[in-house]
Amino acid sequence: MRKSSVIYLLIMLLLASFSEVYGQGHPARRGRNVRENMFVLRTLRMTQALDLTEAQTAVIFPELNRAEKEKAQLQANLAGEIRDLRQIINKDKVTDKEYEERVAKILDLRERIKRRESEFEKFLFTQLTSAQKARYIIFDIDFNRGMMERMGRARLAGKENK
Amino acid sequence: MMKADEERELIELARRGGVEAFMQLVREHEHRILQLTYNLTRNREDAADLTQETFLQAFRAIKDFKGNSSFLTWLHRIAVNLSLNFLKKHQRASNYLEDIDSLEEKGRGGELVEAEGIPSVEDSWLSQELRTNLEKALEELPLAFRATFSLVVQDGMSHKEAAEVLGCSENTVSWRMHEARKMLKKKLQPFLSIE
Amino acid sequence: MKCEQAQKLISDRLDGKLGWWGRKRLDRHLTACEVCRDYLLSQEIIQREALKIGEAEYPPEWWRQFEQALKEKIIQSTPAEEVIGVPSGQVEINKTTDKKRRSWAFKPYALRAVSLLVVVGGVLFLIIYIGRSKNEELPLPLVLSYEDSYFNLSQILAEDEEAASNLARSLEEAILQETIFSGSEGEFLDIDYYYETDNRPIQPEDLQIENINSEEGL
Numbered sequence: 276m277r278k279s280s281v282i283y284l285l286i287m288l289l290l291a292s293f294s295e296v297y298g299q300g301h302p303a304r305r306g307r308n309v310r311e312n313m314f315v316l317r318t319l320r321m322t323q324a325l326d327l328t329e330a331q332t333a334v335i336f337p338e339l340n341r342a343e344k345e346k347a348q349l350q351a352n353l354a355g356e357i358r359d360l361r362q363i364i365n366k367d368k369v370t371d372k373e374y375e376e377r378v379a380k381i382l383d384l385r386e387r388i389k390r391r392e393s394e395f396e397k398f399l400f401t402q403l404t405s406a407q408k409a410r411y412i413i414f415d416i417d418f419n420r421g422m423m424e425r426m427g428r429a430r431l432a433g434k435e436n437k
Numbered sequence: 438m439m440k441a442d443e444e445r446e447l448i449e450l451a452r453r454g455g456v457e458a459f460m461q462l463v464r465e466h467e468h469r470i471l472q473l474t475y476n477l478t479r480n481r482e483d484a485a486d487l488t489q490e491t492f493l494q495a496f497r498a499i500k501d502f503k504g505n506s507s508f509l510t511w512l513h514r515i516a517v518n519l520s521l522n523f524l525k526k527h528q529r530a531s532n533y534l535e536d537i538d539s540l541e542e543k544g545r546g547g548e549l550v551e552a553e554g555i556p557s558v559e560d561s562w563l564s565q566e567l568r569t570n571l572e573k574a575l576e577e578l579p580l581a582f583r584a585t586f587s588l589v590v591q592d593g594m595s596h597k598e599a600a601e602v603l604g605c606s607e608n609t610v611s612w613r614m615h616e617a618r619k620m621l622k623k624k625l626q627p628f629l630s631i632e
Numbered sequence: 633m634k635c636e637q638a639q640k641l642i643s644d645r646l647d648g649k650l651g652w653w654g655r656k657r658l659d660r661h662l663t664a665c666e667v668c669r670d671y672l673l674s675q676e677i678i679q680r681e682a683l684k685i686g687e688a689e690y691p692p693e694w695w696r697q698f699e700q701a702l703k704e705k706i707i708q709s710t711p712a713e714e715v716i717g718v719p720s721g722q723v724e725i726n727k728t729t730d731k732k733r734r735s736w737a738f739k740p741y742a743l744r745a746v747s748l749l750v751v752v753g754g755v756l757f758l759i760i761y762i763g764r765s766k767n768e769e770l771p772l773p774l775v776l777s778y779e780d781s782y783f784n785l786s787q788i789l790a791e792d793e794e795a796a797s798n799l800a801r802s803l804e805e806a807i808l809q810e811t812i813f814s815g816s817e818g819e820f821l822d823i824d825y826y827y828e829t830d831n832r833p834i835q836p837e838d839l840q841i842e843n844i845n846s847e848e849g850l
Contacts, residue, residue, distance in 0.1 A: 309789065309796060312803035313782065319807065346779060354786055392779045419781040424605070425806075426785050428612055429798035431579070456706055460699060467695070489702050496706050568681050575682070589647055590682050596649055615643040622674050629674045 310350070314343050317418055324414040325407045335402055342395040346388055353384040439465050444508060451499050459499070463492050466509055469592070470516050476587040477520040479576060487523060491516040506601050513588070513602040521580050567628040574624040582617040585610055633661045637805070638668045646679055 318339065322332065360377050363369050400408055439447075444465070450458035470491055475484035494515050495502075502511055575583060581603075588599040589610070596610040603610065622629070641658040644650045650658065662669050690698075789796040 309786075309800050309803065310782070312800055312807065316803055316807050317778070350779070350782065350786065353783070354790065357787070358790070388779050388783075389777070392777055415778060419778060421606070421608075422781055422785060424609055425802055426788065426795065426799055428609065429802055430788075430792060430795040431581075432616065432795075432798045454710070456703060459706070460703055463699060463702065467698070471690070485698065489698070489705065492702055493705055493709065496710070564681070567677070568685055571678065571681050572685050575685075586682075590679060596647060611640075611644060611647075611649065614647060615640045618643050618646075618675055618678070619639070621678055622671070625674075625678060629677060 310347055313422065314347075320418060321411070321414060325403065325410050327407075331402055335399060338395065338398055342391055346391050349384055349388045349391065353381065353388065356381050356384060445504075448499065448502065448504075448508060451496065452502075456496075459492075459496050462508065466512055467492070469509070470512055473513065473516050473587065473592055474520050476591045477517070477584065478524065479572065483523065487516065487519050490519055494519070510598060510601050513592075513594075514604070517584050517588070517602055521584060524580060567625065570625055570628055571621070574621050577624070578617055578620060582613050582620070585613040586617045586621075589614055633657060635665060635668055635671075638662070638665065639671055642668065642672050642675060646675055 318336075321327075327335065356377065360381065363373075363377075399411070403411065439461075444462070447455075447458045447462050451462060467488065471484055471488045474487040474491070475481065478484050478487065491512060495512055498515075502508070506514075575586065578586065584603060585599060588594045588602060589596065594602070596607045596614070600607045600610045638658060638661045641650060641654050641661075645655065645658060662672065789799065
């Protein structure tokens with residue numbers, strides 16, 4: 276069996292243990308959502324881009340999944356807070372205090388996401404060679420760009436089908 | 438066809454203001470650029486204007502041409518941008534009827550010569566119907582898809598070359614071609630099923 | 633192989649982009665799928681007809697006039713001191729423009745400063761408005777972190793369920809490509825075989841999950 280297939284199955288097994296995060300509040304949910312798919316694809320591509328050894332994946336993957344679990348939860352909370360903020364913004368009977376509280380919550384969540392991401396990257400870099408660190412930087416930029424392009428295509432495809 | 442080093446020399450001269458050097462570059466590439474603008478606009482006058490504007494802009498901007506891509510690719514990029522901006526502004530409806538009229542003029546000694554687009558008695562009616570509707574369908578494609586299709590199919594570019602011109606990735610070009618083909622097939626289905 | 637995938641391969645093949653393995657896989661699918669054989673035939677017809685339309689030829693005299701008009705416009709629109717190689721009587725010849733001192737020597741620096749301001753302004757514009765653009769071509773992110781990119785993406789997709797569904801499907805396909813389709817020759821795994829050995833094949837309604845999740849963040 277090929278290395279990428281092994282890694283794929285490993286990721287799926289680990290993902291299965293985090294189903295309570297991705298499926299939060301929706302017990303009838305099946306399949307994977309965008310966040311999950313992005314995580315799987317990013318992990319697969321990162322493994323290839325950095326040419327990680329099995330020993331490295333054995334150490335990195337558990338921490339990667341822990342970080343993903345926390346960040347996914349934080350992102351879901353952040354999206355919820357922003358959705359709520361959109362609904363109340365500029366409405367009457369919303370006090371300054373309430374605005375301040377909501378804004379503080381959102382900023383705090385953003386900060387925590389950034390911090391967790393940074394923590395994981397610091398850990399990751401303790402496991403990589405210098406060349407792998409350099410490849411990670413390029414991979415990160417290319418992946419983010421590719422994801423925005425992919426989203427652009429997904430939006431266009433939606434418009435064209437109308 | 439001009440050699441690469443000959444072209445480089447001419448570009449260098451043109452950079453320093455050499456009009457004659459630039460005109461040699463124009464003569465080398467004008468046919469392809471005009472074909473591109475015509476494929477996109479489907480109107481002779483507009484195509485000629487846009488081609489002229491492409492070369493004007495190229496002369497003004499040639500000092501900034503760094504040679505990271507080929508000169509032709511750079512010209513293509515200017516031509517595509519100008520054409521798409523033009524189309525967006527004018528929201529031109531299908532011109533294929535105008536072109537059909539001008540083609541009929543041809544047979545009576547009109548000044549321009551059309552290559553294989555002249556409806557002849559040898560063309561089957563079905564094939565002509567398909568071609569007429571294909572022109573219309575191409576014009577109705579969203580601009581990004583239209584530009585991509587034109588560059589790849591009508592201009593014969595590879596996905597990589599088209600990606601350079603359009604400033605996107607090869608994957609995006611590949612995806613756009615697939616989507617454009619699906620859209621064209623959907624629109625042309627009635628004419629394809631009776632071929 | 634699903635027909636949607638085969639039809640994508642057909643498109644790549646028509647553009648000369650399909651490699652050996654892709655051709656083998658496509659041929660195998662085509663021997664068994666009449667729908668895709670018809671699709672290939674239709675696309676070949678469209679391709680052939682597209683090449684025929686729009687081939688315009690202009691007579692030599694037209695080109696002479698075009699070049700003359702272009703040359704005149706270039707000369708008229710360009711400052712005299714920047715033009716060389718034009719017969720005297722029309723414009724003064726200056727063969728060494730780069731040696732000539734301009735009285736407004738500071739201008740290049742001013743231009744550079746303005747360009748820098750424009751670039752910085754453009755960067756800030758992209759960063760601030762990246763999630764709100766409704767244009768067809770989204771501006772590409774600069775060096776954003778993965779989580780920043782994801783956040784922008786999720787905000788856009790929260791308002792566009794169809795795009796979210798399309799994106800989820802696209803990512804699924806990309807994952808399959810990574811694990812099944814890519815790789816060196818001789819290591820090819822048949823996608824149909826893979827699905828048969830999976831516990832549960834992916835159903836189309838699975839990809840509708842984005843409608844449910846969009847409010848909670850993606």
